[in-house]
Amino acid sequence: MSAPAAIRIRSVSKHYGALRALHELSLDVMPGEFFGLLGPNGAGKTTLISVMAGLARPTSGSIEIMGHDVGSDYRRARRQLGVVPQELVFDPFFTVRELLRIQSGYFGLARNDAWIDEILGHLDLLPKADANMRALSGGMKRRVLVAQALVHRPPVIVLDEPTAGVDVELRHGLWQFIRKLNRDGHTIVLTTHYLEEAQALCGRIAMLKNGRIVALDSTKALLRRFATHSLRLRLSNPDVGVALGGVAEDEGGWLVFGFDAMADVETLLRRLREAGAGVEEMTLGEPELEQVFMELMQHA
Amino acid sequence: MREHGASGWVGFRTLLYKEIWRFWKVSFQTVGAPVLNALLFLLIFSHVLDRHVTVYGDIAYTTFLVPGLVMMSLLQNAFANSSSSLIQSKITGNIIFVLLPPISHREFYAAYVVASVVRGLFVGLGVWLVSLPFIDLPMVRPLWVLVFAVLGGAILGSMGVIAGIWAEKFDQLSAFQNFLIMPLTMLSGVFYSIHSLPPLWQDVSHVNPFFFMIDGFRYGFFGQSDVSPWLSLGVVSVCFMLLAAVTLAMLVRGYKLRG
Ligand SMILES: Nc1ncnc2c1ncn2[C@@H]1O[C@H](COP(=O)(O)OP(=O)(O)OP(=O)(O)O)[C@@H](O)[C@H]1O
Ligand SMILES: [Mg+2]
Secondary structure (H helix, E strand, O other), X not given: OOXXXXXXXXXXXXXEOOEEEEEEEEEEEOOOOEEEEEOOOOOOHHHHHHHHHOOOOOOEEEEEEOOEEOXXXXXXXXXXXXXXXXXXXXXXXXXXXXXXXXHHHHOOOOOOXXXXXXXXXXXXXXXXXXXXXXXXXXXXXXXXXXXXXXXXXXXXXXXXXXXXXXXXXXXXXXXXXHHHHHHOOOEEEEEXXXXXXXXXXXXXXXXXXXXXXXXXXXXXXXXXHHOXXXXXXXXXXXXXXXXXXXXXXOOOOOEEEEEOOOHHHHHHHHHHHHOOXXXXXXXXXXXXXXXXXXXXXXXX | OOOOOOOHHHHHHHHHHHHHHHHHHOHXXXXXXXXXXXXXXXXXXXXXXXXXXXXXXXXXXXXXXXXXXXXXXXXXXXXXXXXXXXXXXXXXXXXXXXXXXXXXXXXXXHXXXXXXXXXXXXXXXXXXXXXXXXXXXXXXXHHHHHHHHHHHHHHHHHHHHHHHHHOOOHHHHHHHHHHHHHHHHHOOOOOOOHHHOOHHHHXXXXXXXXXXXXXXXXXXXXXXXXXXXXXXXXXXXXHHHHHHHXXXXXXXXXXXXXX
């Protein structure tokens, strides 16, 4: 038998009345993976996370976290899982440190101060440790949500848009921290609408639309399969370029050429030379996940 | 199962502690205000009625009234504690922080109910204490007083959990309070002995579980009551067990908490 998946999702459906928020969805996330869950608004990402966390019950299907069924073995399953919710929720009665102590207690940890201080440090929250939740800015509240999800050192961490509303500097801080957690062996599942973020962080990606998976592959393979390299050129004789398939940009006299493989660039440059069109300036565009996303969402 | 030194009781203890802490942080409103309310009742009723009415032969009306007021305040605040905590958490969304951890259904139920009992006891104790300078109130059977205080608080705490889970808005919660809890309390003999009622109303009172809570509670003070304290204890215990079973079944099913 192979090692159990960190998250094992089998034929999960979730219906809200006539609406099929999730439809016969199956997915395995392996231990140690950095996994991205992408999709447009309403695709079913949060619903899937809620079902994993036991916040919602699937209409049918089953889910295991580190081999524990979230229904029949819910106590063990929940101990393995840390969830950063999408909504900015907080308990206005308590300070940051009080909340983290309480959250530790809920997970059965009576003394957890050393680890709480460590998390607060990583998330730049130490100066606010004794501030009431009400007195924090939105981005700080979001970081407290991250801290709350980590108090019990869960092997599997699910973050539902953790960087929404977080400023650039902190976003990078958060990335580093999540990367470190991943290096330390935690399995990470991330949802985000910032595709460059997913591209930079995630090793594997599932794209959801209308409650179904429309693509599931390593980030590299997805980029290779769907995205094109692009070459931007400024030519001494643009007409030759247009004849060879270049698309003119609105400004600056640039032409854009798309390629499925880098080898085709050779061919193009040779043909341009033969036609007597000199290359004045050139930039090379990397494939972007955004292209893949747009492609998939339009055609799936 | 123990992991990272985690132990099962800590979850329950933490939730209980948090629920108590929550009302204690605003004890001026959650304990002080109801005690003041009861004190006003006491002053007004005693001024109006004391010289005219006696109960159980020779007990002055005010003396008779105080245990009823203590119990009424206790019950109302036990209900308020669990119901308001749950509905606030649901509306603000922070209920997820108690739904994500591995807290069992029983621990969850017990924590909310015990916290309700504690708030009820604080308020009841407060009302009793402020009444002491005004009246000479006996307490013949303290154990009965305690047993009915705890059971009454647990019953209303459970009703609060049910109402807090069921209600989606604050006005649904106040409907529950105004159309169920208040009438049952008011018609239970807080302000009178049911022997002073016409026979029909006496019969009606006997199907009201609140009557047995208050009658048994009063027995602890005076050693006299409208019905046998053992009967009251039986009714109240059965009532509590039924409510506990209903509440636990709701939690196991995830009714309205886990969509
Ligand atoms: N409690 C609910 N009752 C009814 N419908 C719901 C409920 N929760 C979610 N839905 C519906 O299920 C679908 C999926 O919603 P979900 O929140 O999972 O989307 P999402 O992928 O997280 O979107 P976003 O990127 O906007 O967060 C939506 O059509 C939504 O309206
Ligand atoms: Mg969402």
